[in-house]
Amino acid sequence: MAIYTCFDMVRDCRGNRPEGWAYLVTNYSPVIRRLLAQYYDGRPGLLERVLQQLMNPQSTLWAAPGHAEERIFVCALRQELLRLVELDAASQPPSIELDLEILTQALEPLTVIERQYVWLESMGYSNELTAQMMNLDVSSSEAARARADELLRNVLDQWRRGLVAENGLTLGRLATGTLGERCLPAKAYLDTLDGRITWQHKKDYEFHMMQCWYCLDHFCRIREADFAINKSKPLSEEEASPLIAKLGVVLPKKEKKGLLARMFAK
Ligand SMILES: [Zn+2]
Incomplete structure (x- = not known):
């Protein structure tokens, strides 16, 4: 059958x-x-x-x-x-609006992993859930988010705690609007999650994600899907x-x- x-x-x-x-x-x-x-x-x-x-x-x-x-x-x-x-x-719209240009400018020093911590914060995930999704420890997520907060504070005239999470919907919409010809297919992320990629591919994917919010968002959404399926029972x-x-x-x-x-x- x-x-x-x-x-x-x-x-x-x-x-x-x-x-x-x-x-x-x-x-x-x-x-x-x-x-x-x-x-x-x-x-x-x-x-x-x-x-x-x-x-x-x-x-x-x-x-x-x-x-x-x-x-x-x-x-x-x-x-x-x-x-x-x-x-x-x-x-509700956010009290102070962020956009991708601001993020690009502010988060420039962050690594691709740190950016994912920040993006998952914009999707409303706590440090605990994010750590589970990323298969890394909670303190790394906390540190990356605190650093992002400081970096944003440096470039914004007005700042308050929780801005990233407040702007999640807006940032998600902006990111999905930036799909480019060189963007990675979903399979690239599945292969990454399943550990089926070569070191060279990993490097190439990370290089692209450092410059592309579409792909960073897409990867985080694939992580979320993977996590949601694993945590749910039919x-x-x-x-x-x-x-x-x-x-x-x-x-x-x-x-x-x-x-x-x-x-x-x-
Ligand atoms: Zn891309």
Whole structure:
């Protein structure tokens, strides 16, 4: 029996088949819940609302071929979640605005690892979670962020603590707008995370990321996706069934048993 995968889900959702939606709910609502809590803690009822909105075969989320790789899919899913929730009710703008030019200027002395600590701060991750995501110790994250704060303070007329985190949404939007021809494919980051790269590639990737906020953001989002998947457990059949039914997904009776067995075979 072939196991049902993310690849099958993307194909089925594109074709508006109930199997795809059922798999999305079962496997990815825990990831979605985690991401919503990260960015919109306290806004009630979001999970069902965004699931409804994602269940649209025309959504750009289902159009991209690369999304068959689970982490690439979750990385794109995160962007779509933020877009949908912001459309629903936009977050407060930052009190003092940062932009990429300011960051480039201020953070010039920071290494590529230190920049990732700072970027993950902009994504709202605590030092503890960041250390787990980066597989490094908490004190390195604390030190890099304190240093970034000082560096920003030096170039800004107005400064206050927490500016980086406050500007996360803005910086994320600015960074995704700077995709260039030489930007790295998601696979480069997956290979890096999985330790499948040569020393030369690592050097090349780091060299590029030092000059490109798009790629630094992209790498941090891949790290986030990897982490969110690892920390989330798919719903059990008992948990998934009521939610699937509530969302109006009707699985074909005849195939239901075999399909669920394939989905829960992992
Ligand atoms: Zn780039």
